[in-house]
Amino acid sequence: MSYGYTLSTLVDCTSHLRQIRKGDLHIGDRIIVLTLNSVYSIRVEGGGYYSVSGGWFDRKGLSPVKTTILGCTWGGSAIKHDIIAACGLRLEFGNRLVTTTIRKVFVLLNGSQN
């Protein structure tokens, strides 16, 4: 095997990501994530938990489900764990569900939803 992606390359590309960082969100904030196949709605619950509905969770009749978010992957093992979503990456939930590639992300701050 003589081709692939180096870890340092992945690090270098993070500065160019359009990303939503976990630390920038507060309880009640909502994130809408559009992937290639689905739409997910994520509400910040606090304590590292999120209420998630849409996409796979809807198809399985589980919405809304309270879960953690591990971060976003490039499709391999490496994960950026300090973000909720980033365009071009795949979201990985605490139940190990990995979405298809994220196309768009919208953030609705807690005060701006009414």
Next chain:
Amino acid sequence: MVVRIKFMIGQIISHYKILEKLGEGGMGIVYKARDLKLDRLVALKFLPANLLASQEEIARFQQEAKALSALNHPHIATIYDIDSADGQKFIVLEYLSGGTLKSKIRDVQSSGKELSIQQIVGYGLQIAEGLAYAHRHGIIHRDVKTDNMILTDEETVKITDFGLAKLRGSVQLTKIRSTVGTAAYMSPEQIRGEDIDHRSDIFSFGIVLYELMTGHLPFRGEHEASVSYSIVSEDPIPLRTFRPQVLPVLEKIIERCLEKDREKRYQDGEEIVRDLQKVQQELTGNVSTVTKRSKVPWIVATGAIILVLGALYILLPSKSGSVDRKSIAVLPFKNLSE
């Protein structure tokens, strides 16, 4: 397929000259090629026609490839290009020359030798620096193992994520991951399915360092489940079982990486880098400190001291005699008896 490969080698596709086949799988065939415009080696991945049967799938592939390409640093692009020739689409990837660290260990072992401490510390330092860099930017690798380390011709270790290359070109589906990582290199918390952090990579790094030192894995079993049990419940096989003469300081670094409780491990890669740098400094700058810790040179040194002391003991009386010797003065005298 054989006919096609024979046909491909030596051919110029777009502005790439196909040099050799690198690999083949369900996701396509990969060739080593030379970019004739930029005169650099690249890897070309041709995707099977059945994976791109519909226009929608082609569009998806292009969107995904472009997204990944756009994410990369302009100067360190890993997907250089997306191109097509004879109706076949292919992606142009970064080419990494050299074998894996795993194959290096195997080669050294099969020749009846072992990696030198300098080599191990050098490789370890590079890997630790790479991981520390990733961790600083919020990235956890989750599959640190010698199979994921490419050793270039310049002896530079590159940590890769081959999982990524395997997925390129596949039709995307939302899916539940069964496990991430490779059983023999997983941390206890990873095996238990807990949420992991960067310290999981530090555990796996400890296994890599152990493997570099001994050529063996610290936790073994006949099957995956027994290896996993061993990692969660048992102590690693003592390093000295496989390599009796080991620097105690290096042994301590590995032991600390392999702590089951992540709170007791190194808390970040920087700390490992510092400790490995100290070992490297001892090895290169202050040889006497290192040799003192090795058993054989210590015995030789002790023997030498004993010899010197013995020689001194023999020589000492004659030397000191020149100080205490009783002298006889022959003076002019008279015979008084007469």
